[in-house]
Amino acid sequence: MPEGHTLHRLAGALERAFAGRPAVVTSPQGRFADGAALLSGREVEEASAYGKHLFVRFAGERTLNVHLGLIGSFDVLPHAGTPPAPVGAVRVRMVNPQTYADLRGATVVQVVSPQEVAATIARLGPDPLRAGTPGNDPQRSLVRLARTGRSVAECLMDQSIIAGVGNVYRAEVLFRHRIDPFVPGAKVKPRSWMAMWADLVDLLPYGVAFGQIITLEEQLDVARALLDGRDPAAYDDSWGGIMPGERGGFVRGGAIAPFPREYYVYKRDGQPCRVCGSRVRSAVVAGRTLYWCGRCQRRH
């Protein structure tokens, strides 16, 4: 389930659970034993995310860099005294007196230096979840977009152009702006691209706050009401957000109000477009399935 919102949410959970104290780091599965030994016992200084990269900085200039890939997961859970025995292939386990975190299935798990962290970040385009901070000016993505013949759908998935967008947000944001996915980047109106950027800046924090991708306008209305005026970007679970691992649920005052996984076009091929009723289409583009409405998203 990892697009950028997942990693930023995870960084927040790790930060709240582990920062400022030492953590015991192990590799129950064994494949990260050396890396774990380099980190174990050190204080966790900070957890952060850039695009789909996660960085957990430990004392002594050693940072755990994780990329979940398509199927990775990093569960952050409370324990009462002793964490349970690992289930499945747990590549990395972090433990402190209250919390344990299990990493499985990630494609990148490595201990890196501050220079390597900087180099990884330098390869990424601006991240809508870091809008307004240095290095995250959307103008930088626009410059890249404006001089490529590759389709706008490909550009949205190119992490060096814009960081954190994945296959779901791509399809959904293109639909929300009625943009033809196959239009070359250079032919996209700058205003359209900036509008998509602004939309992602608005949408992604709801993904972070609720732990799921929310793009339907009616669901966003509910999400905003549940946040009751709070800024989703300031998410922290002290107000009753869901715990990582509770995938898709929203807990408040004991009630769970999960959002059904519904989208405008993602995974809806063959079904009628929610706006115009025309059949939603799909095609494999650069190895990923793209979904769009051929009528709503004609031209741009």
Place this chain on the structure above:
DNA sequence: CTCACATGTTAAG
């Protein structure tokens, strides 16, 4: 139970 497939990326051909 088995099997395709998944919100990702890289490297080989």
Place this chain on the structure above:
DNA sequence: TTAACCTGTGAGC
């Protein structure tokens, strides 16, 4: 363009 990697899930038998 395709295969490979890593794990969980849900559809179908």
